[in-house]
Amino acid sequence: MIDLTTSYLGLSLKNPLVASSSPLTGNIDDARRLEDAGIAAIVLPSLFEENISHEQRQLEKFVHSQALGNYEAESYRPVPENYKSELESYLDHLQQLKSSLSIPVIASLNGVSDTGWIDYGKELMQAGADALELNVYYVAADPEQTGEQVENRYITLLNQLREQVNIPVTMKLSSQFSSVANMVKKLQSNGADGVVLFNRFYQPDINLESLKITPRLELSNPEESLLRIRWIALIRSRVELSLAATGGFHDVDSIVKALLAGADVVYLCAVLLEKGPEYCAELLTQLQHWLTENEYESVQQMKGSVSQACVIDPAVYEHSNYIDVIKSYRP
Numbered sequence: 186m187i188d189l190t191t192s193y194l195g196l197s198l199k200n201p202l203v204a205s206s207s208p209l210t211g212n213i214d215d216a217r218r219l220e221d222a223g224i225a226a227i228v229l230p231s232l233f234e235e236n237i238s239h240e241q242r243q244l245e246k247f248v249h250s251q252a253l254g255n256y257e258a259e260s261y262r263p264v265p266e267n268y269k270s271e272l273e274s275y276l277d278h279l280q281q282l283k284s285s286l287s288i289p290v291i292a293s294l295n296g297v298s299d300t301g302w303i304d305y306g307k308e309l310m311q312a313g314a315d316a317l318e319l320n321v322y323y324v325a326a327d328p329e330q331t332g333e334q335v336e337n338r339y340i341t342l343l344n345q346l347r348e349q350v351n352i353p354v355t356m357k358l359s360s361q362f363s364s365v366a367n368m369v370k371k372l373q374s375n376g377a378d379g380v381v382l383f384n385r386f387y388q389p390d391i392n393l394e395s396l397k398i399t400p401r402l403e404l405s406n407p408e409e410s411l412l413r414i415r416w417i418a419l420i421r422s423r424v425e426l427s428l429a430a431t432g433g434f435h436d437v438d439s440i441v442k443a444l445l446a447g448a449d450v451v452y453l454c455a456v457l458l459e460k461g462p463e464y465c466a467e468l469l470t471q472l473q474h475w476l477t478e479n480e481y482e483s484v485q486q487m488k489g490s491v492s493q494a495c496v497i498d499p500a501v502y503e504h505s506n507y508i509d510v511i512k513s514y515r516p
């Protein structure tokens with residue numbers, strides 16, 4: 186029997202497939218279906234700084250207008266009795282999952298500012314999260330802001346979170362850093378237990394009839410996995426923290442490649458949305474089959490065996506074959 190176990194953020198997982206943040210992990214029935222289909226861990230949809238701050242502003246406005254108005258009236262209620270804040274609903278969902286699933290549950294925080302929202306990490310930990318994912322979805326558009334300042338924003342948030350929690354923390358990054366490898370190393374030195382490579386930026390589009398900017402959500406395509414595989418292969422032997430691959434992993438071949446490159450786990454989202462949670466079971470069967478056919482005894486044995494440090498020509502992961510590649514084009 187092939188051993189599919191892996192370790193991620195210090196958690197022992199029964200296999201390397203993790204359900205990434207998505208509406209599926211935000212729904213208790215779908216999360217159960219994922220567990221039944223063999224998924225090893227799930228990451229909750231993010232608790233967004235933007236939503237919490239918006240809600241707080243609305244609440245303050247509401248309480249303020251009530252206070253100015255008829256607060257002596259019998260019907261006066263500053264806040265409806267059954268009102269649940271964004272945070273409370275999130276904590277409820279987390280606790281429900283923890284009591285009904287036996288796999289690890291990773292909570293996710295998303296934000297960019299240093300205005301205190303990060304402190305919610307402590308409540309997520311107290312509600313039973315096995316680890317935290319910090320997703321800094323930041324578009325650095327200010328020409329006055331240097332790359333270093335942008336990077337420091339990530340480090341500051343990580344440090345603030347580390348002060349609040351003593352469970353593993355992983356950071357979901359975009360690929361848009363001047364030096365991805367250096368950034369990952371800095372995060373490691375500042376206490377990150379892992380990184381998730383890479384987040385996808387959803388690109389706004391211009392509607393040519395209305396000339397309005399329209400937000401566009403398109404699911405990933407399998408080609409996108411190559412960027413992730415390359416970077417994981419490049420940094421695997423240079424850092425010690427856990428590596429998760431996310432973005433474009435739709436079939437067993439790309440999952441195998443990510444593991445060979447050195448990923449500890451592969452996150453799945455679009456493929457599960459498109460094919461349903463049960464598809465995880467099929468991917469696991471195919472993964473077992475691939476390992477058997479290729480005479481690997483375990484996922485542990487294959488992990489990183491085709492990382493940059495292990496291949497005969499390490500330069501192939503960088504640029505040396507660039508000219509050959511462009512010359513190979515045939516019209």
Ligand SMILES: Cc1cc2nc3c(=O)[nH]c(=O)nc-3n(C[C@H](O)[C@H](O)[C@H](O)COP(=O)(O)O)c2cc1C
Pocket residue numbers: 205206207208229230231293295320357383384385404405406431432433434452453454455456
């Ligand atoms: C509908 C939808 C909702 C998502 N919500 C979140 C989220 O709340 N937080 C987060 O970090 N990523 C979120 N993601 C990103 C996914 O977790 C994943 O990283 C990304 O889709 C790339 O993986 P994939 O190619 O397997 O879809 C979402 C993606 C989709 C499609």
